[in-house]
Amino acid sequence: MALDILIVDDEADIRELVSGILEDEGYATRCAHDSDSGLAEIEARLPSLMILDIWLQGSKLDGLEILELVKSRHKDLPVVVISGHGNIETAVAAIKKGAYDFLEKPFEAEHLLLTVQRATEAERLRRENEDLRRRAAITIDITGKSAAINTLRQSIEKVAGTNSRILISGPSGSGKEVAARQIHARSHRNTSSFVVVNAAAMEPHRMEQELFGVEQNGGVVKTGLFERAHGGTLFIDEVGDMPLPTQAKILRVLTDQAFERVGGNTGVKVDVRVISATSKNLLLEISEGRFREDLYHRLNVVPLKMAALSDRREDIPVLAQNFLDSLSSAAGRHTLKLADDAVAALQAYDWPGNVRQLKNIMERVVIMGSDDIDGEISASLLPAEIRMDSNELLHSDGDNAIMSTPLREAREAFEREYLKIQINRFSGNISRTAAFIGMERSALHRKLKSLGISSGKLSDSIE
Numbered sequence: 431m432a433l434d435i436l437i438v439d440d441e442a443d444i445r446e447l448v449s450g451i452l453e454d455e456g457y458a459t460r461c462a463h464d465s466d467s468g469l470a471e472i473e474a475r476l477p478s479l480m481i482l483d484i485w486l487q488g489s490k491l492d493g494l495e496i497l498e499l500v501k502s503r504h505k506d507l508p509v510v511v512i513s514g515h516g517n518i519e520t521a522v523a524a525i526k527k528g529a530y531d532f533l534e535k536p537f538e539a540e541h542l543l544l545t546v547q548r549a550t551e552a553e554r555l556r557r558e559n560e561d562l563r564r565r566a567a568i569t570i571d572i573t574g575k576s577a578a579i580n581t582l583r584q585s586i587e588k589v590a591g592t593n594s595r596i597l598i599s600g601p602s603g604s605g606k607e608v609a610a611r612q613i614h615a616r617s618h619r620n621t622s623s624f625v626v627v628n629a630a631a632m633e634p635h636r637m638e639q640e641l642f643g644v645e646q647n648g649g650v651v652k653t654g655l656f657e658r659a660h661g662g663t664l665f666i667d668e669v670g671d672m673p674l675p676t677q678a679k680i681l682r683v684l685t686d687q688a689f690e691r692v693g694g695n696t697g698v699k700v701d702v703r704v705i706s707a708t709s710k711n712l713l714l715e716i717s718e719g720r721f722r723e724d725l726y727h728r729l730n731v732v733p734l735k736m737a738a739l740s741d742r743r744e745d746i747p748v749l750a751q752n753f754l755d756s757l758s759s760a761a762g763r764h765t766l767k768l769a770d771d772a773v774a775a776l777q778a779y780d781w782p783g784n785v786r787q788l789k790n791i792m793e794r795v796v797i798m799g800s801d802d803i804d805g806e807i808s809a810s811l812l813p814a815e816i817r818m819d820s821n822e823l824l825h826s827d828g829d830n831a832i833m834s835t836p837l838r839e840a841r842e843a844f845e846r847e848y849l850k851i852q853i854n855r856f857s858g859n860i861s862r863t864a865a866f867i868g869m870e871r872s873a874l875h876r877k878l879k880s881l882g883i884s885s886g887k888l889s890d891s892i893e
C-alpha cells in the first residue's frame with residue numbers, strides 16, 4: 431500500500447509541486463489549503479506523514495497551532511514543516527513542538543524526498559519495533575499434538591494468508607485468542623496491529639465508543655478500535671454477547687468498510703480483517719432472537735473449532751510441562767518436572783476451564799512449590815481438586831454414598847470410574863490402556879462389557 435502523505439499549504443502552486451514530486455516517487459498524496467480542511471483530512475484517515483506550511487493565509491489556525499493540536503491527538507504522526515526563508519526560529523519552535531524536521535523555502539526536490547523518506551522510515555521503524563515487542567510478548571505457538579490441534583494448525587495455515595473473516599468457536603479458555611493471534615501473525619497484515627475487543631465485558635453505549643471512537647465539535651477525542659486496527663486484524667471476543675444495536679452497526683462496517691464516530695458524521699474508511707470468537711452456540715442465539723442471522727453469515731465465512739481440553743487429553747502432558755518450564759524460568763526457579771502419577775492425575779481431570787485453568791494450576795504449583803522439591807512434581811503436590819477427581823472414590827470421608835454400599839458394588843463403581851479415566855487417558859486405545867494397567871487386551875474387553883462400559887462409544891478410536 432502506497433504511503434499516504436497529507437500536504438497542508440495555502441499556496442496552490444506549492445501543493446501541486448510537492449504532490450507532483452511525491453507522486454512521481456510512488457507516494458499517495460492528499461492536499462488541504464487551511465487548518466479546517468487539513469484537520470478534517472486527518473480525522474477522515476490518519477496519513478503516514480503530514481507536510482505542513484507554517485504560514486497559512488486565511489486559515490483559522492496557523493501552522494504551529496495545527497502542529498500542536500495534531501501532536502496532542504496523534505503523537506506518532508510525523509510532521510515535516512515548511513518554513514519561509516531565513517525563518518529559522520519558527521522552524522526551531524516547530525521542532526520543539528514535535529515536528530520531525532523542517533524544509534526551508536525554496537527547497538530542492540531531492541531535499542524534499544530525502545526528508546520525507548527519513549521521516550517515514552523513522553516512523554516505520556518505531557512501529558515495527560513496537561509491534562515486534564508486542565508480538566514477541568503475546569504470539570505463542572499452539573502447543574499440542576492431538577488430532578484436533580493438528581487439524582487446527584492446518585486450517586490456520588490455509589486461511590491465514592487470505593482476507594476471509596473467521597469465526598472461532600469453542601469453550602472458554604480453550605485457546606481461541608491464541609488461534610486468532612496465530613492467524614494474524616501468519617498473515618500479510620502482521621506489520622499492522624492486532625486489536626482485541628471483548629464484547630461480553632461492555633455495556634452497549636461504551637461498546638460503540640470503543641469500536642468506532644468519539645468525535646466532538648469536528649475533532650476526534652477518542653480513536654476507535656476499528657481505526658486502530660486499520661491494515662490489521664480486529665479480534666472480537668465473545669461476539670455472541672454483543673448487544674443487538676451494536677450488531678447492526680458492525681454489520682454496516684462489514685458491508686461498507688466505513689463508519690462514523692459516535693457524535694460525529696465524518697465517514698471513516700478502514701481496511702480491517704475481523705476474526706470473532708464465541709463460546710456460545712450462535713445458531714441457538716439466532717433462534718432465540720439474540721443474534722442477527724445476517725451478521726452471523728458475514729462473520730462465519732470460515733468456521734474454526736477449538737476442542738475442549740478434555741477432548742484432547744493427550745495434549746495435557748506437553749501443555750503442562752511447557753507451562754511449568756516457562757513459569758519456573760520466569761520466576762527464576764529451576765525447572766520442575768512432572769512425575770508420572772502427576773501426569774496421570776492431570777490427564778484424568780476434566781478441566782472445565784480448559785487450557786487457561788491448566789495454566790493457572792501450573793502457576794500455583796510453581797508459586798506454592800518449595801525450593802527443596804527435588805525438581806519433580808508428584809501427584810501429592812497438585813491442588814486437591816485435581817487429585818479429588820480421580821481419587822474421590824477412594825478418599826471419601828464417609829458422607830459419600832459409596833460408603834454405604836456393599837463391597838462388590840463399591841468395587842465395581844471404582845473399577846468403572848478407574849477404567850473410564852484410563853481409557854480416556856489413552857484416547858480410547860484399548861491395547862495401550864490394557865498394557866498400562868497390566869491386563870490382557872481381551873480381558874479388558876470382557877471387563878468393560880461386564881461393567882456396562884460400551885466399547886461402541888469408543889470404537890472410532892479403538893486401535
Ligand SMILES: Nc1ncnc2c1ncn2[C@@H]1O[C@H](COP(=O)(O)OP(=O)(O)OP(=O)(O)O)[C@@H](O)[C@H]1O
Pocket residue numbers: 570571572573574600601602603604605606607608609667707709785786789
Ligand atoms: N494451545 C495452546 N498452547 C499454549 N498456550 C495456550 C494454548 N491454548 C491456550 N493457551 C493459553 O491458555 C490461556 C487461555 O487461552 P485463550 O485466551 O486463547 O482462550 P479463549 O478460548 O480465547 O478464552 P475466552 O473464551 O475465555 O476468551 C491463555 O493464557 C493462553 O496463552
